[in-house]
Amino acid sequence: MQQASNNPDHLIFISHTEKWVKDVIMKYNICPFARKEVEKKSIRYVVIEQTKIKAVLKQVINECLILDNQPAIETSLLILPRGFEGFYTYLDLVELANDALITHEYESKYQLASFHPDYCFDNEPQTDPANFTNRSPYPTLHIIREASMEKALADYTDPESIPERNIAFARKKGSDFFEKLLAQCSHTKK
Numbered sequence: 001m002q003q004a005s006n007n008p009d010h011l012i013f014i015s016h017t018e019k020w021v022k023d024v025i026m027k028y029n030i031c032p033f034a035r036k037e038v039e040k041k042s043i044r045y046v047v048i049e050q051t052k053i054k055a056v057l058k059q060v061i062n063e064c065l066i067l068d069n070q071p072a073i074e075t076s077l078l079i080l081p082r083g084f085e086g087f088y089t090y091l092d093l094v095e096l097a098n099d100a101l102i103t104h105e106y107e108s109k110y111q112l113a114s115f116h117p118d119y120c121f122d123n124e125p126q127t128d129p130a131n132f133t134n135r136s137p138y139p140t141l142h143i144i145r146e147a148s149m150e151k152a153l154a155d156y157t158d159p160e161s162i163p164e165r166n167i168a169f170a171r172k173k174g175s176d177f178f179e180k181l182l183a184q185c186s187h188t189k190k
Contacts, residue, residue, distance in 0.1 A: 010047040013081050016137040017045055020185040021077070024178075030133055030166055033152045042074035051083025053093055057100045063143055064106050074148060080139040087118040090139045097141060111149065113142040117182070130167040132178035137185050 021043065026034045037043050044066070048059050063076050084090040094114045101107050115136035120126050153159045170178065 007047070013047050013079050013138060014045040016186050017077060017079050017140065018043075020137050020182070023185060024181050028169065032156065032162065033149075037074045040074070042072060044073045044076040045079065046076060047079045047081060049082065053096060056080065056093060057096055060097050060141065060143070061100055061104050061106075064101070064104070064110055067110065067143065067145065074145060076143040078141040078143065080141070084139040085117075087116055087120060090114070090116050093139075094141070109146055111144050111146055113144060115140040115142065127175065129170045129173065129175045129178060132170050132175065132182075133163075133166040135178065135182060137182060 021034060022038060025031050026038055044063075046059075046063060048056055050056050050059065060078065063078060067073055067076060080090075080093075084093055091114075094112065097112055098107075101110060101112065115134050116139045117135055117137065118126070119134040119136075120131050121128070121134070124131065156162075
């Protein structure tokens, strides 16, 4: 793990997010590529305190510059603990962040994945357990290296099955199971 802050509050947000990556995403194979990066400690965790969209977008592009200059960092998780608690406000941010990648000519170099405590897939009820595949302790933007993703997908048998498998798993386990997991992620030891 690489962290961008020693601020005690930031360390708590990072700790919760790191626990979610390990105890939910990796443990239940929600992302079959996460284990390798966790073990290599090549995930960078960054807490963004800004709540204004323009300031957050600036930090997204700054993080892309950091990734440009530090190839040992495979991926960055940008944690937004304040200001984007509302899911639709967060979705607006995601759309603008994707636009910013295009504006700064990063669209073929990096891609964004999005996670939120109230994540809800389009045209799905809020209560569908499948939404938990993208629920996280805090609103989070995940910057992924496009080339690494392409390589990982090329080496993975039937990558198209990943979302269907995750949806089936989430629905089998149910919302209570995932709610408990997320609650446990917010109760980490220092």
